[in-house]
Amino acid sequence: MSAKRIPAVQCRDLRKDFGEGATQVQVLRGVDFDAKQGKLTFLVGPSGCGKTTLISVIAGLLDSSGGQVELFDQNVGQLAANERILFRRKNLGFVFQQYNLLPALTAAENAAVPLLAAAVRRLEAVDKARSLLVQLGMEQRLDTLPSKLSGGQQQRVALARALVHEPRLILCDEPTAALDHVTGEAVMELLAANAVHPNRAVIVVTHDTRVFHYADAIAHMDDGRIVKTESRRQTEQETPDFDELAVRT
């Protein structure tokens, strides 16, 4: 049994409210959620249950109203705004449902954006992005604008953008929702093959039950809480931690 590593994400009693007084809405009602390094964790649940809010809070894009979020043992809530941005830039990668590629940049340039944001020289950044895109099967479309790419190709570029700076945590929001089944499968295949890494955790928010078989763990969410966590696959690096499979309410 390998040495126990620090969890990538650890949420405890996490709460998030929107609005105040009579119009206040509690979206997260004491979420306890863990995601481990080397695992592909799915976050599933009905629309409006708070999945997107949860990954927004985990990513530091929204402030929590209470509770605690730790990423790699770092309490993100205690970081100053600027430190949080720098932490996010270094440690997090994103894959969005609508890709959110910059329409004026080529595929390679889009994939290089996180490196450019970290002040890496342009040529170096684009070169690295190109190599990664080649790995993802995009060698023919490196200099193509997003408008000329199919949905699946755009999502591959988004995946390259999420991976290019080698982050420790990748957050994917409905990465297959805008894709047909075959393309969605292909994207998930690439995600599982390229994103999952012993020192990296991947969290995927999805409704798409057809891709559940890629998950190492699935956290079910409902009404602002994690209602069930289940392990789906067992990786070679680590045996399942059955304590983590306990239902949290």
Next chain:
Amino acid sequence: MNFVALKMLTGDRAKYLGLIFTIAFCTFLLQNQTSIFAGILKRTGSQIGDVTDAEIWVMDHPKTEYFEQTKALKDTDLNRVRGVQGVEWAVKLFKGSPVARTLGGKFAVSFCLGLDDASLTGAPRKMLLGSWERLREPDAVVIDQAGYLLLFPGEPLRLDQTIELNDHKANIVGISDASAPFVSWPVMHTRYSQAVNFVGRERTQLSYVLVRPQPSVAAKELCRRIEAQTGLRARTSNQFRWDCIRYYLKNTGIPVNFGITITIALIVGVVVAGQTFYLFTVENLKQFGAIKAIGVTNWRLIGMILLQAFTVGIIGFSIGTGMAAEFFNFFGQKLATRGIILLWQSVALTGGCMVFVMVFASILSLRRVLVLEPAIVFRG
């Protein structure tokens, strides 16, 4: 990220070109109107500037307010001015407006400047044809090129043409390059004694006394002494030109007309450029959200937006200034618009206005980007 900012800007061709077009035309219009405005006002004192021999103009106080409206002085005033300590010399100058008529029947009201018979002080120094020294000949006049072409349209410049000035025969002995007056009348130079004959004898004729101070005396100081000693009004050439400009600013609709055009150009520039840039940002909000989520700081985003704004601003301003320069280069060669040039002050003023336009446009856009929740990127 500067590269990303510039690619985002140029990627939306329609808005990018629209912004440049707006800034360029706003710049052109502002530089064009302010330079023409200044050029026209400068013309109100053209004939003052053409007199390079004397530094001080003495005139009636308080009736002579600007060059074209003169109340005649008494002939004895000349000697009173000469008696002021610090005066190197003082000579008389007459200004009248006789009607010039050619033998072919073409006629025009003209400016007639009568120069001191002995010294010919105030004679045009820039001659295109002939010589101002020939003004000593009987009936001699020097006419400016524009006036000549007005009276002799289509004819080549030629000396010894005969014209009538208020029914008195006059012989053109020279064609000058006198500065364009405020109204497009011919500018005639002749001797004082002859000019008063052309215009018709009145009880008093002396329009101005032109004075040169002694080298050791400052012009402004001498003006003060002349005013104190004679009760007349004495102005340096520069002061008198500004008096003319102020008179026209105060008493004509010129500033209002130009002011309206300049204001509208500025408003249209601000509104169109601001709105286009704002729309450009709003349409890219999701992209900015993604960039923010990826980990770009607000300061970097401010830098990106300012870079975008100032890139279109500088390109548009350069194109507009080039257009204005070409405009004035072309029309500066026309007689009617000679002397109206693109002023560096106008370029600087317009540059300032364009900085205001782009800062305004940036602030509108920045507000949206800075308050943008990066979590927007997770909304489908």
